[in-house]
Amino acid sequence: MVEVEADVAGTLGESSVDMEVVSLSAHGQNRYPAARALRCRWSGRYGLRGSQYFGKLFMEFRQSVLPNGLQVIGEINPRAQSAAVGFYVRTGSRNETLDCSGVSHFLEHMAFKGNEHFSAADVNRVFDELGANYNAQTGEEFTLYYAAVLPEYLPRAFELLSALMQPTLRVEDFEVEKQVILEEIGMYDDMPGFLAHDEAMAAHFARHPLGQSILGTRESIQALTADQMRNYFRQRYHTGNITLVATGKVSWEHITALASQYCSSFPTGQRDDHWLLCHPQITRLATTRPALSQAHTMLFSSAPTSRDPQRFAAEMLSVIVGDGDSGRLYWELVDPGHAESCDLAYNEFFDNGIWGGYLCCDASETDTNISRMKKVFQQINASGVTADELDEAFNKVASRIVLRSERPMGRLSVVGGDWVYREQYQSVEEEIEAYRQVTLRDIRTLLDQYPLGMTTITELKPEEESSPVSGN
Numbered sequence: 001m002v003e004v005e006a007d008v009a010g011t012l013g014e015s016s017v018d019m020e021v022v023s024l025s026a027h028g029q030n031r032y033p034a035a036r037a038l039r040c041r042w043s044g045r046y047g048l049r050g051s052q053y054f055g056k057l058f059m060e061f062r063q064s065v066l067p068n069g070l071q072v073i074g075e076i077n078p079r080a081q082s083a084a085v086g087f088y089v090r091t092g093s094r095n096e097t098l099d100c101s102g103v104s105h106f107l108e109h110m111a112f113k114g115n116e117h118f119s120a121a122d123v124n125r126v127f128d129e130l131g132a133n134y135n136a137q138t139g140e141e142f143t144l145y146y147a148a149v150l151p152e153y154l155p156r157a158f159e160l161l162s163a164l165m166q167p168t169l170r171v172e173d174f175e176v177e178k179q180v181i182l183e184e185i186g187m188y189d190d191m192p193g194f195l196a197h198d199e200a201m202a203a204h205f206a207r208h209p210l211g212q213s214i215l216g217t218r219e220s221i222q223a224l225t226a227d228q229m230r231n232y233f234r235q236r237y238h239t240g241n242i243t244l245v246a247t248g249k250v251s252w253e254h255i256t257a258l259a260s261q262y263c264s265s266f267p268t269g270q271r272d273d274h275w276l277l278c279h280p281q282i283t284r285l286a287t288t289r290p291a292l293s294q295a296h297t298m299l300f301s302s303a304p305t306s307r308d309p310q311r312f313a314a315e316m317l318s319v320i321v322g323d324g325d326s327g328r329l330y331w332e333l334v335d336p337g338h339a340e341s342c343d344l345a346y347n348e349f350f351d352n353g354i355w356g357g358y359l360c361c362d363a364s365e366t367d368t369n370i371s372r373m374k375k376v377f378q379q380i381n382a383s384g385v386t387a388d389e390l391d392e393a394f395n396k397v398a399s400r401i402v403l404r405s406e407r408p409m410g411r412l413s414v415v416g417g418d419w420v421y422r423e424q425y426q427s428v429e430e431e432i433e434a435y436r437q438v439t440l441r442d443i444r445t446l447l448d449q450y451p452l453g454m455t456t457i458t459e460l461k462p463e464e465e466s467s468p469v470s471g472n
Contacts, residue, residue: 069239080248084408086146091236094209102216105138111164113173162262174226192296200298204456238269245416248408275351284457295461299357301453306348306421318346319393377452
């Protein structure tokens with residue numbers, strides 16, 4: 001046995017450390033860094049177990065509502081060196097009808113074409129002049145527009161970002177951007193992992209809004225009209241669906257003043273949510289592509305929803321089983337060379353959740369590797385996980401939370417996501433504590449309700465080469 005010690009207090013500076021030194025076997029456990037064997041109860045500046053530095057001393061949460069109903073929330077961190085601001089719009093592919101599939105993502109592009117105050121060139125030029133990290137992203141359930149800047153440039157960035165919420169949607173811009181969208185669809189057509197995921201979503205959530213493609217299809221985009229987009233914009237882009245989020249080195253009084261100045265003209269509206277639990281049927285589909293050299297397989301089964309308290313246990317379990325470079329699937333399939341990649345993720349939605357497995361390997365090995373994955377799942381479902389695995393998963397999750405929290409842009413995604421999905425704020429400390437509280441019994445309860453499985457399997461594989469025809 002090898003005893004492991006570390007001068008954590010000397011390394012981290014202003015911390016008080018209560019450390020329990022444990023032993024590691026020199027054989028069999030050496031793939032884990034020794035630091036993971038230290039059971040530390042830290043209180044002070046940088047401790048994961050306490051994390052008061054991040055959760056209480058310097059970050060302050062504030063909330064307000066404008067007269068037009070716009071929700072404004074902020075996490076103020078005077079120790080940060082930058083500021084981030086974003087508009088979360090509760091609209092995505094699940095809110096579309098089939099005749100306008102892809103309109104949410106298309107509309108995100110059109111927002112950057114500007115309005116009567118800013119042209120498309122202005123939008124890009126001004127953001128670049130500010131040195132901003134800016135962009136937007138569209139998913140199944142919300143669209144996010146964001147910018148991260150130095151604090152002194154926040155007013156100008158805020159003005160520009162709020163203009164994106166009120167685009168002109170000019171017909172001439174629409175027709176030009178339609179070609180850009182079609183090119184983007186073509187780009188993703190060359191990404192087999194993306195295609196396999198898209199097909200898995202469509203199969204797993206068949207006849208459910210979550211099964212609708214974010215990009216849409218070539219046919220739906222070509223048929224879409226500017227009037228359809230304008231109607232969709234009026235239905236979805238109102239204060240009932242929009243939340244303004246600010247994080248980092250910001251003044252709350254300044255943020256609310258900017259919101260009143262630039263967002264008071266946003267149209268009012270009420271949420272119109274329709275939630276529907278999906279009951280997927282066992283499905284296996286295979287599609288061939290001539291240019292592929294490997295098979296890409298997605299494996300889905302049901303998991304907790306975004307409001308389920310079991311989501312913390314679900315995230316811990318996904319790390320234990322499917323972490324890309326150290327989970328059980330990695331050691332069973334990737335490390336021995338059976339597959340190029342194999343992992344498992346937990347994905348949450350408003351009314352559903354999924355265990356999403358991914359396998360990339362030689363097409364001839366797909367069935368064998370699926371059997372290997374199934375064996376791992378069966379072992380987990382039957383016997384659960386070990387205490388050491390749970391401790392290691394906590395360390396990984398807590399480290400990721402803290403590292404992400406050091407950037408206001410990282411906190412923007414977390415604070416905004418928590419508010420959109422659950423209308424709650426969770427500090428860094430509270431989030432870490434929620435994961436710390438996950439027990440082996442919680443994992444067992446989770447697996448009893450949401451066992452790891454393969455309800456939906458979609459495979460994208462290369463075409464088989466035809467045998468040459470012999471002749472005399």
